[in-house]
Amino acid sequence: MASEFAPASPSGRHRSFWLQQIAGDASDAPPLRGASRADVVIVGGGYVGLWTAIRIKEQDPSCDVIVLEQDIAGGGASGRNGGFVLSWWPKLVSLARLYGPREAVAIARNSEAAIDEIRSFTERHGIDADFRRGGWLWTATTDAQLDAWKSVLDVCDQMGIQVFDRWASDEVARRAGSSVHRAGVFEASAAIVQPARLVRGLRRVALGLGVRLFENTRVVRFSRSRPVQVKTAEGSVVADRLVLAMNAWAAGVPELSRGLAVISSDIIVTAPIADRLEEIGWNPNLSITDSQTMVDYYRVSREGRVMFGKGGWTIGYGGRIGPRFDRHPGRAALVTADFHRYYPKLRDVPITHDWSGPIDRTVDSLPLLGYLGGREHIVYGVGWSGNGVGPSVIGGRILASLALGLVDEWSQHPLVGRPTTGFPSEPIRFIGAHLVRGAVMRKEMAEAAGRAPSRLAVALAKLAPAGLEDKK
Ligand SMILES: Cc1cc2nc3c(=O)[nH]c(=O)nc-3n(C[C@H](O)[C@H](O)[C@H](O)COP(=O)(O)OP(=O)(O)OC[C@H]3O[C@@H](n4cnc5c(N)ncnc54)[C@H](O)[C@@H]3O)c2cc1C
Numbered sequence: 392m393a394s395e396f397a398p399a400s401p402s403g404r405h406r407s408f409w410l411q412q413i414a415g416d417a418s419d420a421p422p423l424r425g426a427s428r429a430d431v432v433i434v435g436g437g438y439v440g441l442w443t444a445i446r447i448k449e450q451d452p453s454c455d456v457i458v459l460e461q462d463i464a465g466g467g468a469s470g471r472n473g474g475f476v477l478s479w480w481p482k483l484v485s486l487a488r489l490y491g492p493r494e495a496v497a498i499a500r501n502s503e504a505a506i507d508e509i510r511s512f513t514e515r516h517g518i519d520a521d522f523r524r525g526g527w528l529w530t531a532t533t534d535a536q537l538d539a540w541k542s543v544l545d546v547c548d549q550m551g552i553q554v555f556d557r558w559a560s561d562e563v564a565r566r567a568g569s570s571v572h573r574a575g576v577f578e579a580s581a582a583i584v585q586p587a588r589l590v591r592g593l594r595r596v597a598l599g600l601g602v603r604l605f606e607n608t609r610v611v612r613f614s615r616s617r618p619v620q621v622k623t624a625e626g627s628v629v630a631d632r633l634v635l636a637m638n639a640w641a642a643g644v645p646e647l648s649r650g651l652a653v654i655s656s657d658i659i660v661t662a663p664i665a666d667r668l669e670e671i672g673w674n675p676n677l678s679i680t681d682s683q684t685m686v687d688y689y690r691v692s693r694e695g696r697v698m699f700g701k702g703g704w705t706i707g708y709g710g711r712i713g714p715r716f717d718r719h720p721g722r723a724a725l726v727t728a729d730f731h732r733y734y735p736k737l738r739d740v741p742i743t744h745d746w747s748g749p750i751d752r753t754v755d756s757l758p759l760l761g762y763l764g765g766r767e768h769i770v771y772g773v774g775w776s777g778n779g780v781g782p783s784v785i786g787g788r789i790l791a792s793l794a795l796g797l798v799d800e801w802s803q804h805p806l807v808g809r810p811t812t813g814f815p816s817e818p819i820r821f822i823g824a825h826l827v828r829g830a831v832m833r834k835e836m837a838e839a840a841g842r843a844p845s846r847l848a849v850a851l852a853k854l855a856p857a858g859l860e861d862k863k
Contacts, residue, residue: 404462405718407471408660408698408744409587416591419463420598423605423626429457431794432621432628434610435636436460437469438779439772441593442787443634447794448600454795456602457628459621461609461640465590468638468779471748473658473688473700474589475678476509476582476781477527477859478502480554483546484861485755490805492550498805499554503580505784509589510582518592520584521693525676527581529555529860530563530572532681532733533838539682539862540576554578568673571733572681583678583690586780617768632794635763635771636786638779639749643710644771646764650811651774652752652824652856653707655715657722658700659730660744664737665695671736682862684831684855686777687729697737699730702750702777702858703831706824709817716749732839750777754813756857758782760789761808770794777859827854 406414431447433440436458444456460466479486479502486495506524513520531537544555555576558566563575598604605623614620619633635641642651668675668691675691685703692698704722705715723745731738753759756776763769770793772786779786785804792801814820830851834844844852 404466405746407587407658407746409474409585410465410470411744412585413587413591417595420604420606423459423608423623423628425626427457427626427628429603429628429630430455431457431632431634432619432630433458433634433636434621435467435638436464436594436604436606437467437636437638438590438593438783439638439775439786439790440634440636441590441597442783443636443772443790443794444597444602445593445600446787446791448597448602450791451795452601457630458597458602458604459608459610459623459628460604460606463606464594464604465587468748468750469590470587471658471746472586472780473690473698474584474586474780475527475688475690476506476584477678477778478506478578478580478781479778480578480580481529481540481543481860482757484542485757485857487546489755492546494805495546496550496552501785502782505781506580506582508784509584509781513589513592516592516596518589518596520589520592522582522584523676524582525674525678526577526579527678527680528563528567528575528577530567530575530679530681532571532573535838536682537574539860541863543861544576554580565672566674566677567679568668568671569734581678583676584780585693589780615764615766615769617766619768631768633769634790634794635769635773636790638773638775639707639712639751640710641751641771641773642707644763647759647771647773647811648709649814649816650753650759652814652820653710653712654703654750654752655705655719655722655747656700656702656750656777657704657719657726657747658698658745659723659726659742660692661697661737662741662743663695664697664740667737667740668695668697671734680859682860683835684852684858685835686859687733689730689733696743697730697734697740699726701726701729703828706821706828707749708821712749716747718746720745722747752776752856754856756859757809758786758806759809759811760786760804760806761811762793767796776856827851831855
């Protein structure tokens with residue numbers, strides 16, 4: 392593999408290409424030291440925590456909001472993701488199973504509106520997040536993946552809505568820039584962003600609204616009592632309400648642990664090659680995924696770099712998320728192999744950056760929001776399952792309404808109060824997840840090589856969580 396891997400960040404932590412691009416955009420907020428008080432404390436300075444802080448301040452400027460972040464704001468998944476801004480249209484089958492087709496369509500429309508909201512919010516606040524609405528191409532790259540979208544399109548047909556266009560196979564191959572793409576459907580509402588610019592822009596807006604942010608401040612425990620006592624490494628806060636917006640790290644919270652399985656997602660980025668992409672016909676505004684359970688997702692950056700990612704190589708144990716979730720050269724090599732398989736004409740292009748991040752998968756790949764253990768003063772929004780850039784806008788609205796004790800369409804949203812169970816406890820979950828992941832890997836590798844997978848691998852692979860898309 393041709394590589395010139397990026398150096399670690401000055402703080403010693405390996406950063407995504409996106410965060411490296413904007414390194415030094417603002418100095419770190421100070422860590423929390425000593426005892427403090429607030430109306431609302433939010434744990435987590437990613438999209439969900441920051442959207443929540445912003446929506447609280449917009450509705451009640453007098454509310455004293457503290458955000459506690461163990462890293463820098465955006466140091467988690469929000470500054471490392473693929474920048475796909477997707478709706479929940481591909482989750483229509485799961486949504487319909489939970490709430491019926493009519494409500495499912497309403498929720499999916501909500502998620503489409505969230506994409507518009509990111510566009511208008513970033514424009515209004517001068518956040519240069521490189522928002523480009525080029526739509527999402529959901530493709531099949533093996534025989535086994537053909538028609539993966541059938542059940543989602545069936546619900547659309549049943550409801551008389553047309554959000555997916557079936558493209559002819561030659562058009563799919565042409566616009567994706569490679570004949571490996573055999574078929575696909577196109578959904579026009581999706582966009583792409585430079586994800587770190589978005590989260591750091593939210594940080595700036597939140598600070599401007601008077602949110603008190605403490606970075607490099609890890610929450611080590613919190614009480615369940617009211618007011619809630621939050622203990623950090625060097626300080627403490629007493630607050631009326633607590634919001635948990637900790638993404639995969641929430642798997643370490645006992646009340647949420649059985650609702651989440653932590654897996655890695657790994658990304659590589661190439662040198663800028665805009666001319667080469669034009670030659671092969673890859674539309675640079677498209678977001679593209681295949682239909683594997685260990686999904687491949689890829690797009691082009693503003694500078695004409697290819698960003699290629701893959702989900703699912705590593706499994707976390709509970710909420711323990713160590714350095715192998717920041718970067719893993721071995722996994723980067725495997726992602727590179729997939730990139731080369733999909734784009735053989737780009738084999739000679741140098742890979743300049745690679746990194747990883749944790750994904751908070753739920754059983755149905757829809758988020759979990761609600762009151763922790765039924766306590767109205769502690770609310771959570773986790774389980775974005777690899778589709779959090781767009782949906783975190785909805786998460787922020789819901790969590791703000793819950794934290795402010797409002798009775799409105801957001802606090803009453805159907806996604807609030809879903810069971811936070813679904814996975815077995817550790818160590819069974821860890822062992823089971825390895826078995827299933829191994830089967831998925833064997834099955835998808837066999838399919839990619841044009842071989843029939845074993846029946847055992849097929850059977851075990853069916854136990855994997857639904858994923859980004861509800862398939863077949
Ligand atoms: C590699 C990768 C690619 C992805 N690609 C896409 C994509 O293309 N499109 C998409 O929609 N989604 C994607 N996702 C998912 C998306 O990034 C997330 O769903 C989204 O960022 C969730 O936002 P969040 O605020 O919940 O999480 P985060 O941004 O992770 O924020 C949670 C924060 O909580 C902090 N925290 C945790 N525990 C503590 C503690 N004890 N004390 C203090 N702070 C704490 C963490 O440091 C972190 O910054 C991807 C994720 C990864 C990892």
